[in-house]
Amino acid sequence: MLQINFIKENKEEIIRLLAIKNFKAAELIEEVILLDDQRKGTQKILDDQLAESNKLAKQIGVLYKSGEAEKANEYKQKTAELKQSSKKLADDLALTSKTLTDKILEIPNVPHPSVPAGKSDADNELIYEEGEIPALIDDAKPHWDLAKKYDIIDFDLGSKVTGAGFPFYKNQGARLQRALINFFLDEAIAAGYSEYQPPLFVNEDSAYGTGQLPDKEGQMYHIGEDNFYLIPTAEVPITNIYRKVILKEEDFPIKNVAYSNCFRREAGSYGKDVRGLNRLHQFDKVEIVQVQHPEKSYETLESMKDYVASLLRKLELPFRIVRLCGGDLSFTSALTYDFEVFSAAQKRWLEVSSVSNFENFQANRLKLRFKDKDGKTHLAHTLNGSALALPRIVAALLENNQNAEGISIPSALRNYTGFDLIS
């Protein structure tokens, strides 16, 4: 969420930039400013009344001790009245504050000036492309057929045991999964990240902290009895490590990596895009998360982008990087780079990673702050990126590397898989 003072001080600029996200903010912002003034006004009156009550309560104590019970009772009468009206004021204040917070929560993060205008992914800006799109053999198959042919992923079995979008990985398919997870983790550790193994369920506060609540409830699996949410990404538990934390400046940069299962209900998805591994309810992902000083967060975003590119290069996959346009940018992000690999048999670019700078938007919700040299506290910046999500990487590897003998494994992975060929 944006900070109220930031909104007040940069009203016009915010409205202008949010227009790039196709968000009409003017009215909402006026409302928010009005509510905040209202909040302050009510609080001032309440504070004065509480101050008066506090003073009287102290005097009553003194009066009792000196035996002036009559006077004390008179004061008691006064505090009783004050108590009634301050109770009402406190209720008003709570309501105003709640309304204010709810309204601010409706305002998306302000996009970075480099974010191009646009409505959909068609308007994303291509900024980089690398690798050769492979020429496939004559009877090249999409990955769901290859999965069956080599008996490495069983979608039907998953449907039987759980439901659509929960596949079984088998034999060389299962080993490929493990290989990719270990490869991604080892690479991240070599790049200076600390590995975490997070819980796969989080509580309500954590789901709120990274912005999944109050808005995207429908996207998460929820365990009603214990009020836990299944994580849609390791970003949620890893970033929430720093909820209500005040860091020291020398703690920066914090670089964490975590492998986790990810669970997404994907309500509303349908059609050809969801075939095979393209969209699952449960999948595996290695996520990198950084917490940075505000002055360095964009530098960090670039380094994370370069890091993800290095992974795809090692996997020998043709990829491109796009800068998301305003319309495609998520609610919480200020700037996002998407990585897409070309899946040759489907003849499609598949999104495999999203690297984002949230600036202080998440930090504000999380109350993630740091103390500067003068002892003042400021909000930190948070960033994250997939490095990488497995299913579409697997889809591309299977499709792009298929040949007459089987599916060849890129050399960077062979030490991890223990085999060169899926056959």
Place this chain on the structure above:
RNA sequence: GGAGAAUUGGCAGAGUGGUCGAAUGCGGCGGUCUUGAAAACCGUUGAGGGUCACACCUCCGGGGGUUCGAAUCCCUCAUUCUCCGCCA
């Protein structure tokens, strides 16, 4: 799952109805001393709201209550520890 104990500032730990946002120690920061450092000594050191700045208000695990007044009493939830049960 059952029984008991606990939860206070960065940490340790006092505080059982008013003078407590909270003793004391450690740690941190600033200073004196020193060629420099250590030691010693002096000072300072939680967060949020509010204000030009003060004043003032809120916060002692979360929420609710009793009282003129709550860190302190009551209810409730969470967490931690110990014992019993079960168990990878």
